[in-house]
Amino acid sequence: MADDSTRIEEILGQFPQIKRNALIPLLQAVQDEFGYITEEAISRIGAHLALPTSKVYGLATFYNQFSFSPRGYYHVVLCNGSSCHMRGAAELLNELSKLLEIRDGETTRDGLFSLEVQSCMGACGQSPVMSVNGEYHSGVSVKELREIISLYRDEAGR
């Protein structure tokens, strides 16, 4: 795989015009490519769009979509929509934080799991909902959650 700088250059090449309104699409492209916003990407984007690095970073931290640490091998997304909350998403979040020893937006030290809490995944009929690397689990109870996590741990052989 090409090194990080070339990958960033490639993304910048897709947005040749120096326009402020390309900033968010650029950050989104970086997030899609790397899974998070790298420090290098922020300064390169700033230079490309003639914006101070602080502005780019300030904007990126404003929005929920962007994260600044690499995602884990398994990316766990928990829905905390109103329907999921009513059916026990708060307990699931508690349990997850305890099991993985991380909070929302963090990655475990061994890089195996990362956790993200979303405001609504739009499947209120199946609540509470969580997804691990895009694979959905619906109607999850605390007991099932423990089983799911240990299954993934086994799968990774840890």
Add this chain to the structure above:
Amino acid sequence: MLKLAQHGSSELNSEEIRQAELYKKNLISRPLVMINTSTSGIVAGSMRTWKAVERYAADRSLKIDLAETGSIGLSSEDPVLSVQLPGRTRIFFSRITEEKVSSILDDLFHQVVPDQHVIGQSAQEGQEAWKNVPFLDQIPFFALQERRVLKSCGIIDPFSIEEYIAGGGYAAFLHTIRSYTFSEVCQLVSESGLRGRSGGGFPAGEKWKAAYETPSDQKFLVCNAEESDPGAFMDRTLMEGNPFQLLEGIAIAAYAIGSNRAYIYIRSEYNESIRRIRSAILKLREIGLLGDNILDSGYNLQISLRKGPGAFVCGEETALIASLEGRRGMPSSKPPYPSTSGYQGRPTVVNNVETLSNLPGIIQNGPNWFRETGTADSPGTKIFSISGRVPLTGLVEVPMGTSFDTIVNKIIGGVRKGRKLKALHVGGPSGCMVPLEHMDIPVSYENLKEKGLLMGSGGLLVLDDRTCTVNTVRYFMEYLHKQSCGKCIPCREGTRRMAEILGDITRKPAEEEEQSGLERFRGVMQMETLAEVMRDTSLCGLGQNAPNPVISTLKYFRNEYEEHIFDRHCPSNSCTGLRSWFIDVDLCTGCSICAKRCPSEAIIGTARHPYFIVQEKCIACGICYEVCKFSAVYFK
């Protein structure tokens, strides 16, 4: 194919009519299986069902057609699968997970209707109906609805432009650009009385007129698909079930204000919506319904998709425009309204998905047809998404003026057996709690306003007797606090304080102090003043409406607050921080693990004898419950 859209069926020759019937799936040569692959379907496992159907056909060397579709509105019944055999009507099944595929298809391919999982059959002319299967419009969920905007959702293939056009799609847009001037379209929509469906209920025609009448070299139309209310999924379902209807609506609205540039701003989490809208835009460009000089009319239109990077406040139009421009999504004060100075300082109209999806119907059938349903002030239909403590979760489209009672009790079928309905939360995080006594008011913008309530975008959260209103309000307030953009102080600090006060009354104080109950009650007293300040002084709708859940619950559910504060008891036992914990003397073996782990040293006893929790010291953390290996700890 374009000929279909341009001419009525009377001018088509027999071959073209046959082609149209093929597209509409009225004429099929082999069995057709359609699976709901919208978000709620995928979460319930419809992709696995899809693979199972493919395997089923391959194993038996059957030739079948497999197609994707959107949701018919019954989200809790997903994965919904429908099957149409040549010459027969289509029949819908609920909850078809992968292991159920073979038994259902076995039965059906032998012309036998399975005993279970049947929802109903669609009424299709010229097709033989199944015996003893109800038609969709006969079952209570559909019978009381008036599905105008949702009509084709879950029925048609969202990736097939042919099917949309064969079903009468794009006739409205072509009629618009050929027969009406810009201002005539504005006038038509004004006459129809269509109001913005995103919450405010501002008349769409007036907004357009303002933008049309402002002279500018460039005007913009923005479709607001940043639906970030938790529990609201009508825009998502519309985009996933019928993307062409929305794009036709965008095209009509853009034409009406004289704009050649439209943006559709979709929340980045909506992967399925993005996939469908993207494919739909490409197909429209291919056949020339988007681009330069559309069908020689001289009208140009480009629609681009932008992914919203996720911020609740970007649902507000000025914040959305800021985000489009590559700035932080912070609202700015109005006026100037976006319709005179919006995106890049040019006149910009921001409408939401549901509003725009209403347009093809209005143009095709005329403003009077639109006024036939609904109330005089709020004509038309409204889509509600219903979730929470109900066995049936889904989308309901009813005429304006229908009561909450009809929606929740008659269409959805009420709460689970043995439970009691307690309240409805209408309009997402900054919505209002509607008590039972207001369940029978006809829902329209005016009627709700009169009662101090708010329609919002149409999310209905149902609370039953095991849900705590205070806890629900706390959840919403924490959400709003996280989503506040931080620009104006009343909202930034107000939501924080409110979340703190609500947090304090939904858990036991760690250290007991005299008069602490009174202190907490003072918090509630202050909350009322705080709510007023926030409502009067916040910059945008998010802050102004943020105190709504607090104001409405203080008004209608004050006794619950009082019980939380004075008795430190949650009537529905859902505030975990207020539970009282006990040890069952018969089950406790005296292993002492709970006493060792208790952070407040509230558990006393001697080894090998039952332990005891001192209520005055207990902070209700629940650790004893978790560590007990004998399930001896319980709560009341």
